[in-house]
Amino acid sequence: MDTAADELRALARSGSLVERYPRVRDLLADADPDVLRRAGQLLSRLDPDEVLRAHPGTPGFRVAVTGTGTLDGIVAPLTGELARHGLLARVRVGDFGGYVTELSDPAGPPADLTLVLLDAASVFAEAPSPWRADDVAAVLAERVALLEKLVIRFTSAGRGTLVLNTVPLPRRYPAQLVDHRSRARLGAVWREANARLLRLTEDHPALVVLDSDALLSDGIAVLEPRLAAYTKAHLSPELLHAYAREVAHLARASTGRAKKVLAVDLDGTTWGGILGDDGVEGIEVADTYRGEAFRAFQATLRQLASQGVLLAALSKNDPGPVREALGGHPRLAVREEDFVRVVANWRPKHDNLRELADVLNLGVDSFVFVDDSPYERGLVRRELPGVAVVAVDEEPALHVDRLLAQGWFDVPDLTAEDVARPARYQEELGRQDFLRSFDSVQDYLDELGVRVRVARARPEELARVSQVTLRTNQFNLTTRRLQPADVRALAEDPDGYVVAVHTADRFGDNGLVGVLLGRREADVLRLDNVLLSCRVFARGVEQAALSALLAHARDTGATAVLGEYRPTAKNGKVRDFLPGVGFATVADDGDVVTFRHDLTDIAPPPAHVGLTVDWNRR
Structure with a gap:
């Protein structure tokens, strides 16, 4: 086969x-x-x-689909794209043209993503016949105003993430205007309406607007005329599939499956030629057509790294020439300091990837691997099936598009923590070198100078809190994923707790690395989740943070704190966390273990941790 x-x-x-x-x-x-x-x-x-x-144990993902035409064609491609990322699709398609009713109902069916597919036919159906560009402008203005009201209703009801698309304009409509001035006017008002849709995301964190222009730029047709005429399907199957691919990227990110590390080969991938044969001055970087193509790929790597993607180099080369090339070649667009780790040796690359994952304290399923060698790609696929493998070849002009095609690093929102991530991990590697200079871990911790600050999350931190719930898989007691709107609702609840955990030490500030989520119910504090970045495991941060929360619960009249552990394939290392800090098991139904702390004996923070606490509600 x-x-x-x-x-x-x-x-x-x-x-x-x-x-x-x-x-x-x-x-x-x-x-x-x-x-x-x-x-x-x-x-x-x-x-x-x-x-x-x-x-x-198969993770499911619920998608509700509504919009302005026949939409059944989205089901199959969406099911396939979600399955590609390990998600079992449950897709529900609403009634024809029923998007206003469905988005207005605060008690609508639950979904992880709700898609509203918009097309041009419904706009022109409301225009007079014959129509002019200004008639279309009036319809578009009403449509965008209606959509904004629906967005407000939907998101205020806390119904998850809403996804709109900019409305693609098929050529059949501007072609009905015989003068180019009118066509220009139609194009202008159409783009202005789409720009207003895109700007809605600035005020509504639970909204995503996908830009159809980016999909159509690959040569996809907006519609298939026969399907449009006979079935009222006004978006072509190819466009629906491209749309489904983007939605699957959103789903992947919202379930903690976005990738974090981009590991790239050097010879033939990041630059042209063989460094060991051609020397530093002989590799293709610029000044030729192929060299410029490689340089564009390098610039793309640097662009991704600037937004928090951890960039690593894996090269079968001697380390000296690699450092010379990355440190001194005048035309390279990427430098050694852009990488969190440069690995140059003659070991199998899957072994280097596995070791790098251990060093960064990440799972190998957080990695994307790019290499021009079919042999190396095949070994990585076989030995490390969780790694996403990107195939490039001897045509460097295609490297950028192949790397970006699957949106491996897409996230709903970019935070300051994202931008700082590569520097944080470089500091972490310095900590590991520091650790190796000590005879015991405790001596290392005593000298590391760990400082922990526990405080209610500030409004500007809520997006980062959401991101922690979406992207943290290992130290995550319940793996409940919260969108920004969910976090904001909990933070605004008088009984809610959204607690941010910041850490720093002698090597620098780690930023917001942990979250405690809960809700006060009479004299019991129910702990919904405890999450911590893998970067700061095993330093006493989690014990110090939870000790602070338990003491606060006791001091404010609580008689107990309840917590849960929901096992997954990745969070086994936190199975014993709550018992380790004084919680007793009160129930275990096989799916959820429930714990209780009676607050009579609260373990103090570890002695090596400097703890600062601020419980003022902002």
């Missing part, structure tokens, strides 16, 4: 697709759009409940 779709079809015909469902993610890892389309058609016929009965 040549393709993933062939194997999936064989599994479906044999009746074993549900039984072998965990195989789906690996089959679709490198699937092209055509394979994903066919796979989505097969997978969308499965009953999600049947899959869950066979594989209870």
